[in-house]
Amino acid sequence: MVNSDPNVGERTRKRVQEVIQALSFQPNMAARGLAAGKTRVLGLVIPVGISSIFSDPYFPLVIQGVSSACNLRGYSIMLWLAEPQFERKTISQIIYNGLIDGVIVLSMLTDDPLIDRLSESNLPFMTIGRHPTNQKINYVDVENRSGAYQGVSYAIETGHRRVACIGGPRNTISGQDRYQGYLEALRDHGRPVLPELIVEGDYSDAGGYQAMTRLLPSKPDAVFAASDAMALAAMRAIQEAGLRVPEDIAIIGFDDIPSAAISKPPLTTVRQPIVQTGKIVAETLIDRIEHPDPEPHRILLPVELVIRASC
Amino acid sequence: MVNSDPNVGERTRKRVQEVIQALSFQPNMAARGLAAGKTRVLGLVIPVGISSIFSDPYFPLVIQGVSSACNLRGYSIMLWLAEPQFERKTISQIIYNGLIDGVIVLSMLTDDPLIDRLSESNLPFMTIGRHPTNQKINYVDVENRSGAYQGVSYAIETGHRRVACIGGPRNTISGQDRYQGYLEALRDHGRPVLPELIVEGDYSDAGGYQAMTRLLPSKPDAVFAASDAMALAAMRAIQEAGLRVPEDIAIIGFDDIPSAAISKPPLTTVRQPIVQTGKIVAETLIDRIEHPDPEPHRILLPVELVIRASC
């Protein structure tokens, strides 16, 4: 017994430990996994279909959180970047191959076939990002809607009348949720929804710049961008057009990435706890693996409006 | 025989394939790993000790390259973010546990204890980033020295006389190599090395901004920054000080990250093939696992000076 078997003598246990030390013995995980039926490995699936997605600082931070929780609990991470062409075959193959005790899926898209496959299986899994329809899926997400609501409300309450929106991609859940928050804030403050002030972005720097360029002729006096990357790019576009931030156009972002604090002016933004999200999703999944429990776990992490100088 | 055993009848093979299809049978990788002594899993170790390191777009891109090569060759990736406090124990434990056929180590630091442990073992491994002393270690790296040399030479040849350097951290190999390139370019063009024009950065945005602020009083007319993140931040610092890029101070970066192309002015920088680096290191490692070969493999990938408007 290499492990701490509960009914093994104190003396024996000690001797075993000494021998382990002396030989610097490492149990073979493949054998252990085979015999015990559990490997202490978590799968982490990240879709990279959307081109810009991996240059976003979001993903590394999630990985960092997951990794940190796994280290603490003695788990390892198997990483798959799900390139679209592999989804059908490889992913499902890989997932059922007995190397993994559970899976975390970074679920951006509103319709991810992988999720359906997983819910049919009996492999424990959680998603980062809520599922739009299936109520039985366990997830961790941040309060995207409420965060956007807060940000846009703040813009309105600080006297801005034409608040534009650079949204996230429409086929992402977070993009939709943040857009909803924008809409609701407008409605609750009795403001009209003006189509010319709404542009779809792709969360990326380049996309934000382009979106702002298209927005400029409509003369917004504030912009809510669904990501900091886009917000910062929009700020650049505004300044290059000879306008001032926040005097001519105020900006509110979403994420609070490191560079948001040091832009000029510093970006007012909605902070989401990215590393924390990764940690919690991993912890919850490990809990569920070790103590199976049919109760759905749906966790919504709070966001926080960080007021700086851009609005 | 689930695999394509070379001496198995054509008819039988076909029948086996059909049955596999019909049952959508998935071989258990743990069992296969145990029996065959190989798991088709690669370890990827990334140190996250340096705080800012994971917000750098470099790492995701390397992962992407490694992942892409692994997908092609039917390998999976086991990811470890090596938090410093785990290095001694966990990392070496994990690496010898039989779950892995080989390891890729993203080796930034000039003295990484993990590398020494690995070279004592007989686990195939490669590093990304050359090793400063041990000649027997297989690595893939980019031409950091020559890239910096090209960039700095270009600055000098375009008429700049006081070329400053915002270097990478001194305890990183790439930081040293790029600094060497800077020095050599200065020397080969008969320019003096002025200590007041040399500042150590940490590759990060914030570090670059701070470094530039310190550099400003020394009145450089050009700056070579060892990363684009620093270069972009330096550009901001210069512009905020009321100076123009490139008229007052020219800037040359290193990396060619996406935002380098859309900054204002667009950044002249040394492009390094990051995804490619990941691909090649994974491919080479897999080759070495499948066809052991004591010959050292040291690969230096070329870089390319991308001339845009900042210099």
Place this chain on the structure above:
DNA sequence: TTGATAATTGGGAGCGCTCCCTAAATACCA
């Protein structure tokens, strides 16, 4: 001291696969 009970230990089966060796089937040639 003895018997009953509890704590501990050692041994064997088996996890699902690969590898190797032998037996059987088939092909080939005189």
Place this chain on the structure above:
DNA sequence: TGGTATTTAGGGAGCGCTCCCAATTATCAA
């Protein structure tokens, strides 16, 4: 058609561990 060479199929051992049960030893009360 018989015999040999060759291909193909099948069976068994074993990879290194965990789990479970039987055997052993220690513990305690009468």
